[in-house]
Amino acid sequence: MGKLVAISDLHVRYDENREIVRRLRPASDDDWLLVAGDVGEVAADIEWALTLLAERFAKVVWVPGNHELWTPPDDPVTLRGERRYRHLVELCRRLGIVTPEDPFPVWEGEGGPVVIVPLFVLYDYTFRPAGTTTQRQALAVAEAAGVVGTDEYLLHPDPYPSREAWCRARLELTEARLAAELPEGVPTILVNHFPLVREPTRILRYPEFALWCGTEATADWASRFNAAAVVYGHLHIPRLIWHEGIPHQEVSLGYPREWQPRATTPGRLVQVPPPGVVAK
Numbered sequence: 001m002g003k004l005v006a007i008s009d010l011h012v013r014y015d016e017n018r019e020i021v022r023r024l025r026p027a028s029d030d031d032w033l034l035v036a037g038d039v040g041e042v043a044a045d046i047e048w049a050l051t052l053l054a055e056r057f058a059k060v061v062w063v064p065g066n067h068e069l070w071t072p073p074d075d076p077v078t079l080r081g082e083r084r085y086r087h088l089v090e091l092c093r094r095l096g097i098v099t100p101e102d103p104f105p106v107w108e109g110e111g112g113p114v115v116i117v118p119l120f121v122l123y124d125y126t127f128r129p130a131g132t133t134t135q136r137q138a139l140a141v142a143e144a145a146g147v148v149g150t151d152e153y154l155l156h157p158d159p160y161p162s163r164e165a166w167c168r169a170r171l172e173l174t175e176a177r178l179a180a181e182l183p184e185g186v187p188t189i190l191v192n193h194f195p196l197v198r199e200p201t202r203i204l205r206y207p208e209f210a211l212w213c214g215t216e217a218t219a220d221w222a223s224r225f226n227a228a229a230v231v232y233g234h235l236h237i238p239r240l241i242w243h244e245g246i247p248h249q250e251v252s253l254g255y256p257r258e259w260q261p262r263a264t265t266p267g268r269l270v271q272v273p274p275p276g277v278v279a280k
Contacts, residue, residue: 002030005269008233009252037065037193081158149212
């Protein structure tokens with residue numbers, strides 16, 4: 001029986017990470033792979049990695065990270081914001097990869113049945129430092145600490161006036177789909193690049209960076225939408241935490257400088273839900 005496995009933050013612009021992706025293989029021909037964002041920044045790199053993974057796994061499900069949404073100055077693909085996202089969705093569809101714009105597939109293998117729910121909801125600066133009550137205050141505190149997300153320069157929200165406005169639009173669209181399309185009584189696996197709750201950000205070395213890590217609006221989604229597990233990346237702190245009785249699995253590879261000192265083998269695929277957890 002196949003397994004449902006996940007990984008994120010492949011960052012294939014690094015040669016070391018690209019080599020790890022070249023070695024990624026399913027344990028069986030029936031395995032599905034969840035890719036929780038940040039495959040790369042340049043469109044050609046993203047296409048290379050997703051093409052390879054789509055050829056190897058029975059099904060691939062992808063959600064965008066912030067890096068895929070960047071418009072780097074050295075990328076021949078100069079699309080910005082929503083148009084860039086739609087370009088990547090069409091790339092995935094050509095490869096047979098499921099995106100947040102597609103019908104939710106049902107996993108029937110080990111740990112199933114569960115509905116796989118790929119999400120794209122961005123962030124809205126509500127994971128704020130203690131003592132701040134407004135976005136402006138929070139950004140000022142982060143800037144004073146020398147912490148400013150690269151998204152401020154490379155992640156353009158066009159045609160929305162701001163990233164938080166794009167986030168609000170995605171939240172509204174996604175909540176409507178979840179309310180209308182999830183089958184009753186079937187548990188879900190929620191897949192998002194950013195954590196759905198703030199708790200995983202509490203251990204960040206630079207806590208001000210939490211501003212670019214999610215939205216308080218999704219804090220109850222795991223319980224509201226019957227999640228057997230939540231899969232996320234972005235923080236580059238691979239681990240399993242439990243929140244309100246639900247496993248939240250951070251599945252990132254991260255940058256070579258981060259994974260090289262670790263004793264564990266980099267690029268290990270993470271089984272979802274964790275072994276022993278029964279979806280109810």
